[in-house]
Amino acid sequence: MNQSWTDEAETAIDLCATWAKRVKDDVPSQIFLFGSAIYDGGDQFYSDLSDLDIVVLFEEKIGACERIEAVQKLLVHKAELELRMIPALQRTSCDEPGVSIVPITHFELNANVHKSGARRFFTRNHFLNLLTKDHTLGIEGAGTISIDDDHRNALEYVQKIRNEFLSVSANGTGGLKAYSGTDPMPKALLRVAAQQLKDVPAGAWYDTRLGLEDLHRKLGKLRATDSLIDETYKVVSIRRGGRGQRKSLSALHQLALAEILFDEGSSTQTSRIVTWTLRVMGVSFSKSERQRIQSSLMRLAPSAEILDVRAGSIIFEMRSDIRAYETLRRLSDLKVLPNLLEVDACELGESKDLDSPIEIAHDHQDVESKLLAKIAEFQIRESLPEEFVQDEFVAYLNQLRKSGQLPEIDIDEGVYVEGPRPHIVDVEVQWIEDDDTWETLWIEVTSVRSTSQFFSKLDRLLLLNRHIVMVCVTRRELQRRLEQDVRRLNNETRKITVIFVNPIQGDEPIVV
Incomplete structure (x- = not known):
């Protein structure tokens, strides 16, 4: 698994993994653990208090009757897990559920539907596949389609019913209550x-x-x-x-009604989610100008999300359903989009769904793009101790600056950054833009030896809510394992730009 969990978290994970194998034999599915047990290496997990949060993803497209049967089977398995966790995790209470299970279909995963109403639940959380032990950011396939709010509300309601149906405690109490109100149904x-x-x-x-x-x-x-x-x-x-x-x-009657409702809710029209870029020319790269164009852009495509805004002149990286993009494409084809945005000219293009910021950077000549492209060329020997990696990186930047391969930049080390969890960033790079404003880019340089170490560092940087470059010095095999997570991250935010550096073995020459 190549992880480093706390002892309490590892006990919980082993318990859930053993349980998941038995469930898989009875209910064809993928089973994921999320929440405090796996977040930040389990540092916030307390075996006697914290809940175990589980997602069960049904493997096949199954009808209402099959889903009802699957949820009933899960109820039996869930009751067993509630009992087993008492001695394993030294629990002192058996009348409150210690496990929360959310069974979902692939349609719900693709549409990013969660009972809480969170629109990015399955793309922005950490998940541990209990059957393969893969720790990932998001679940593969999540957030690839868009549906209307009315049908989304229906699917959220169905998830709540499934979750309540399964919310029995170790002593058999709890769960979805029978409905005896005056109305025929709730x-x-x-x-x-x-x-x-x-x-x-x-x-x-x-x-x-x-x-x-x-x-x-x-x-x-x-x-x-x-x-x-x-x-x-x-x-x-x-x-x-x-x-x-x-x-x-009864609880079973309500589950049946909910699953019938699900079939209606999941039959709605869907739209594909795409990433795209809009580059505007003939404007200054000032904060006020970015905000003005951004405001105009969001009026034209209100459902779109901004992943990043970069120089060159101004490049907006966006994510939306295909309909919003096609609306802008038609306006562009009609040659009215520049007028609506009040700019001289603009270029609109659909990106690959999993574009890399580094790949994009190579196409532009602004200072940040040049800097990112050069950082991606950084090389280091595997034999170099971890405590000297930052010094070697700073020396590399200084050499590039002196040789004229980078524009004039200021480099500082150990910069204190405020946030929910204050952090000292390894390197701060600053430069002056054409409009005489200072731009800042923070760079974190770290040796990564496990997926949990990578996610722990990533989570701390995300809390700062700033644009940061994360230089990960790691072996190629671990890089391949993490690349899908980074691509999913790029589809959610471009605040963190991850650049992988593979240490050079032996006496291979290092070229600057």
Whole structure:
């Protein structure tokens, strides 16, 4: 696994990994651990207090009845994990759940749907695949499509129901409570169901009666396919006024209703997520000018996210659904985009989904791009002790400056940076732009020997919320392992530019 966890975290991870193998045999899936047990090497995990947070990703596209059966199986396995964690992690309570499980489909992963409403949950969290022991930033395939908010709300609701259904404690208490309210079904369920309907009268978007009728109709169509659906149909029919003995909706009935709702929510139209760049010319690279153009750009593409803004003249790196990009493309083709942005000219282009900032830097001649390109050429011998790596890097920058391979820059070491967790950055580089403003680039130089060490350093730098270059001196095999994580990071933020440097073995010459 090539990790360095705390003892408490490692015990929890081993417990979950053993459990995951048994689950996999019963429920085809990928199983991931996230949260404090793996974050920052488990430094914030307390075995007797911290929860174990697990995502179960169903392997195949399965229908409502199959998902219900899979969640029921997970309930049995989850109860076993709750029991096993008491002696393994020295827990003193058995009446509160210590494990939280969120079962999801690939559609939910692709659309980045999480029960909390967080839009970047599966791309910005750390996950440990309990079956392969791979520690990654995000889950492969997350955040690749966009869906409308109404259908997203429905899928979030379904996830909450699955999670509550599984929230039993070691003594068997807890879980999703039976519903015995006056309404035939829970109002939250009916409101979400109503949101999925098309062509409803204005103002009736959340009409619970419409949601009730639609769900009852769907139950009627499916009742012959499954005994649980048939039973749920009969209970709902009586609760909405039919003859018979009125009963509560059990946890299983509610799960069935939620999964039927899921099939409707996941049938919505989707849009592909793309990354793209907009380069504007004929403007100064001043803060006020960047903000002005950025404001105009966001009015034209309100759903887009800015990954980075760089010089050259001004380059915006963006991420959005394909519709926002195509809107700007049409405006560009009509030759009206420069007028709308109030610039002399602009170039719009779709990037590869996993573009590297270093690859982009080689195409431009601004100071930052030249600096990044030269940093990527840094070489160092494997035999050099770690404590001298920073000194060697600073010497390399100074040599480039003296030889004229870099523009005039100021170099400082050990600069204190304020933030949620104050940090001393290894190197600070400053230079003057054409508009006489100072630009600053911080550089962190570190030897990386494990994935956990890489993520620990990365998390600390992300907390600073500043543009930082992270120079990772590491072997090529570990670099290959981390490259997918870096590409996923690039799709979420360009605040951290990761540059890998492979130490040179033996007596190979170092060229500057």
